Amino acid sequence: MDERKAAYIEYAQAVPLAFAIDPDTCIGCGLCEAMCLAKAINYDDTERRTTLSVGALILSPGSQGFDPSGLELLGYGRFSNVVTSEEFERILSASGPYRGHLMRPLDREGPRRIAWIQCVGSRDVNLCGNGYCSSVCCMYAIKEAMIAKEHSHGELDCTVFNIDMRTFGKDYEKYYQRAKDKSGVRFVKSRIHTIDEVRETGDLSIEYVDEGGELKRETFNMVVLSVGLRIPDSLLDLARRLGVEVNKYKFAATHPFSPVSTSRPGIFVSGVFQGPKDIPTSVTEASAAACAAATVLAEARGRDAKSIEMPVEIDVAEEEPRIGVFVCNCGINIGGVVDVPAVAEYAATLPNVVFTDQNLFTCSQDTQDKIKEVIKEKNLNRVVVASCSPRTHEQMFQETLQACGLNKYLFEMANIRNHNSWVHGNDPETATNKAKDLVRMAVARANLLKPLKEKRIPINRRGLVIGGGIAGMNAALGLADQGFEAVIVEKEAQLGGLARELTTTIEGEDIQAYLYELIEKVNQHKMIQVLTESLIVGFTGFKGNFTTEILVGPRMYERKIQHGVVIVATGANEYKPKEYLYGQDPRVMTQIELGKRLEVKGASDLKRVVMIQCVGSRNEENPNCSRVCCQSAVKNALHIKELNPDAEVYILYRDIRTYGLLEDYFTEARRKGVAFFRYHVDNPPVVESAREGVIVTFKDHLLQRDLQVPADLLALSSGMVPEDTEELASILKLPRNEEGYFIEAHVKLRPVDLANEGIFLCGTAHSPKLISETISQALAAASRATTFLSQPEIVLSAVTANVDQDRCAACLICVRACPYDVPRVNEKGASEIDEALCHGCGICAAECPAKAIQLNWYEDEQVLSKVEALLEGVL
Amino acid sequence: MRIQYPENIKIIGVPCTGKVDVLHLLRAFEKGADGVYVVGCLEGDCRFNSGNLRARKRVEQAQHILESIGVGGERVQMYNLSSGEGPRFAEIAVEMTEKIRKMGPNPIKISKEKNGCMI
Numbered sequence: 001m002d003e004r005k006a007a008y009i010e011y012a013q014a015v016p017l018a019f020a021i022d023p024d025t026c027i028g029c030g031l032c033e034a035m036c037l038a039k040a041i042n043y044d045d046t047e048r049r050t051t052l053s054v055g056a057l058i059l060s061p062g063s064q065g066f067d068p069s070g071l072e073l074l075g076y077g078r079f080s081n082v083v084t085s086e087e088f089e090r091i092l093s094a095s096g097p098y099r100g101h102l103m104r105p106l107d108r109e110g111p112r113r114i115a116w117i118q119c120v121g122s123r124d125v126n127l128c129g130n131g132y133c134s135s136v137c138c139m140y141a142i143k144e145a146m147i148a149k150e151h152s153h154g155e156l157d158c159t160v161f162n163i164d165m166r167t168f169g170k171d172y173e174k175y176y177q178r179a180k181d182k183s184g185v186r187f188v189k190s191r192i193h194t195i196d197e198v199r200e201t202g203d204l205s206i207e208y209v210d211e212g213g214e215l216k217r218e219t220f221n222m223v224v225l226s227v228g229l230r231i232p233d234s235l236l237d238l239a240r241r242l243g244v245e246v247n248k249y250k251f252a253a254t255h256p257f258s259p260v261s262t263s264r265p266g267i268f269v270s271g272v273f274q275g276p277k278d279i280p281t282s283v284t285e286a287s288a289a290a291c292a293a294a295t296v297l298a299e300a301r302g303r304d305a306k307s308i309e310m311p312v313e314i315d316v317a318e319e320e321p322r323i324g325v326f327v328c329n330c331g332i333n334i335g336g337v338v339d340v341p342a343v344a345e346y347a348a349t350l351p352n353v354v355f356t357d358q359n360l361f362t363c364s365q366d367t368q369d370k371i372k373e374v375i376k377e378k379n380l381n382r383v384v385v386a387s388c389s390p391r392t393h394e395q396m397f398q399e400t401l402q403a404c405g406l407n408k409y410l411f412e413m414a415n416i417r418n419h420n421s422w423v424h425g426n427d428p429e430t431a432t433n434k435a436k437d438l439v440r441m442a443v444a445r446a447n448l449l450k451p452l453k454e455k456r457i458p459i460n461r462r463g464l465v466i467g468g469g470i471a472g473m474n475a476a477l478g479l480a481d482q483g484f485e486a487v488i489v490e491k492e493a494q495l496g497g498l499a500r501e502l503t504t505t506i507e508g509e510d511i512q513a514y515l516y517e518l519i520e521k522v523n524q525h526k527m528i529q530v531l532t533e534s535l536i537v538g539f540t541g542f543k544g545n546f547t548t549e550i551l552v553g554p555r556m557y558e559r560k561i562q563h564g565v566v567i568v569a570t571g572a573n574e575y576k577p578k579e580y581l582y583g584q585d586p587r588v589m590t591q592i593e594l595g596k597r598l599e600v601k602g603a604s605d606l607k608r609v610v611m612i613q614c615v616g617s618r619n620e621e622n623p624n625c626s627r628v629c630c631q632s633a634v635k636n637a638l639h640i641k642e643l644n645p646d647a648e649v650y651i652l653y654r655d656i657r658t659y660g661l662l663e664d665y666f667t668e669a670r671r672k673g674v675a676f677f678r679y680h681v682d683n684p685p686v687v688e689s690a691r692e693g694v695i696v697t698f699k700d701h702l703l704q705r706d707l708q709v710p711a712d713l714l715a716l717s718s719g720m721v722p723e724d725t726e727e728l729a730s731i732l733k734l735p736r737n738e739e740g741y742f743i744e745a746h747v748k749l750r751p752v753d754l755a756n757e758g759i760f761l762c763g764t765a766h767s768p769k770l771i772s773e774t775i776s777q778a779l780a781a782a783s784r785a786t787t788f789l790s791q792p793e794i795v796l797s798a799v800t801a802n803v804d805q806d807r808c809a810a811c812l813i814c815v816r817a818c819p820y821d822v823p824r825v826n827e828k829g830a831s832e833i834d835e836a837l838c839h840g841c842g843i844c845a846a847e848c849p850a851k852a853i854q855l856n857w858y859e860d861e862q863v864l865s866k867v868e869a870l871l872e873g874v875l
Numbered sequence: 876m877r878i879q880y881p882e883n884i885k886i887i888g889v890p891c892t893g894k895v896d897v898l899h900l901l902r903a904f905e906k907g908a909d910g911v912y913v914v915g916c917l918e919g920d921c922r923f924n925s926g927n928l929r930a931r932k933r934v935e936q937a938q939h940i941l942e943s944i945g946v947g948g949e950r951v952q953m954y955n956l957s958s959g960e961g962p963r964f965a966e967i968a969v970e971m972t973e974k975i976r977k978m979g980p981n982p983i984k985i986s987k988e989k990n991g992c993m994i
Contacts, residue, residue, distance in 0.1 A: 094962050422877040430882045819924035841923035842894030866887045867903050874907030
């Protein structure tokens, strides 16, 4: 939206965070090549062909946002105030064209009314041929509306025009409800076809038909088109070259029971190329693809890995500090503002500094070699680098120290770039003074640094899998196929879990046949042990070394299992409805029961079937969407129509959530004559028992009157409820949400990890999901677990809290303050902190009234030395 | 982003604002700092669950002490920011500097030199 300079960084979070040259903008003046001190620019660079020999391939090429230019009636490209959702993201972004200020493009005015138009380039066979649902647009539209409201200086009216709101992900429905009820985002059920511009103002006028069939017109200052995801043609070409099949929408063709395997063995897929999906699911799937690839490569694991030999550490604890200070110019980033030679000279006057130097780029390989020589030559035992951010460079410099036999904690950085030259660029003198202050502070702390020992612990390479359903079995196979032992603990007498009740997937795949094969594989596997009728009663240890106590079998004999990781796959069940005469009238059943009934008795006796959606979901008791029930209803409806085309099927719904490629089945159901009626949550259908059938009364919004349908069978699309894991959660100390699903460590970044290290999560214990999604997540959990298990040992950070046992008064403040329940009062009556469990936040150290706790590397003395050095001479 | 902010802000890093002790804050004033502020993650987004909430309490405690000894409680503040909010970071630096400028130098200080300190 903004003009891009010839030399640019793609976006603030790009990896690597380096400049690139845009060939379309570059005039080839050669100035940058001449100016670049690092000689990083090479104009003569050409495309090179490289051949890599690999054992497996993972395709994660992503997708593109749909380009709405072709949909002329929406006015994109013609009216400046019609933007795509991607452009609106940039408008909201602090690094975007308007620096995060909410403005519309035409006149840079702050809008008062914004409309979002959903399903642009999705769920649209007529205009763009994309029959699928893009899965992500409903959520991002809500998010954009919420953020826009936050960014707006005055009142902002946000309206989202949608066909169905599809907030089917974990906790997404709660977000939707919050947007509606708390933040006042308005949701209107209508598909918008045409946008007109009001010439004089640049506002946009939208005509639409509301749910009651009434024609309305509203004006907005700005319109956002919620564009869908699409696979670019270039990927089609890639797929063709790789011999990978794609489906009619150009997504990679996969099978529901092997969701990350493409048609070609050894080539795996993850992300949107596999099908439209959001970030958490993409991240999960990426791990799943890694698991599938690692299984193929299991034999070769580590074969080409090179290890670095580190010299024996020199003991410098008793020596007087001998500090070396290296001040970096960072090309002109620092040197162009700060008088670097003056800073280096100043550093030489500071206590115990025996060597100073300045470098063009302290991080370059030749400078590293130089630093190594100086450390040896001058017997340096502390190193200070005054350069950039420790976040990006600390580890690298620490490795340089280690290569010389110096403990890596004898290192300190002063950030004279990000905290100084970059942000005080227009005042070189004060910037130079500040650089001196920062160096003085760093040297003060360096003087007090102590060598710290990182604990190394061997890892037990066995995994414990809790739950023997589809998730648990796939996770166990994921471990075992890579050569790690797995123990499955199942509380029932048989493996299989909820899948034992299911018949076929919506694609028509036989679930029982799959389950039979899966159970066989697990039972036959040499590396898998299955414990059925088993109950976990005790759990101790830490990542890499857990011990679990289990009562096994009908006789309840006790077993103790040692293992390095845990995968939680405890699953969920179908909600047993209290609503709509379930359990009172035998003609009322759940979707799972209907699935079995169709399998056994067929549908020839059914003249009319009614289905009610959202039973036990999206209500007060369970505010979330259960994700799978819409597709269950469509699946069973299609099955009925297949068995008995004359049967009438009515589906009463609130929003149909056949996300992704499931949308095709919804389309097919309508084509086959399945009737869909929307009901409102405050006016649900009424069900009565009568001799001639189950009488269902509901309001038809188009006709604006009640309809009464006598049904031979009423199917309730009842939601999912997690397995009762209250006791297990308390034994393993695992966090669960209000509904009883386990809470992952981070929704997007660590979607299958639990906050407790070494414990992973998959399947419906995480949230409701389909079998294909469960399999992906199970492989992902196995992948995360094997990433950990494949290390020879774990190296624990030395930044942990230490208790001075003599000064501890056992007041229990640390026990209460620790967010991870680590401190324990030992038999000597003093608090003790297990360094293997400590996360190193330092909360206990700050809370301890006796100052008996110190956080390594951030001891009070070390922190205060910086405060004192900064304020030296002020008084 | 390289947004300019006043140079009298000096940053002292800690693993979590939960590590910031009331004693650390008071020591800065004892040594002549004119103002100190603590910048933590957004509330509810603490990497260590609750560190920033504890930091806020401690800042309040320090405010109370500084107020009662006549240094001025307003000289110490707590802010919450996400790592993506560079512009807001600079805004806060300006805001804090202006606030402290208005309050004048730390009464403990005899000399006139000015300094800010941020944790």
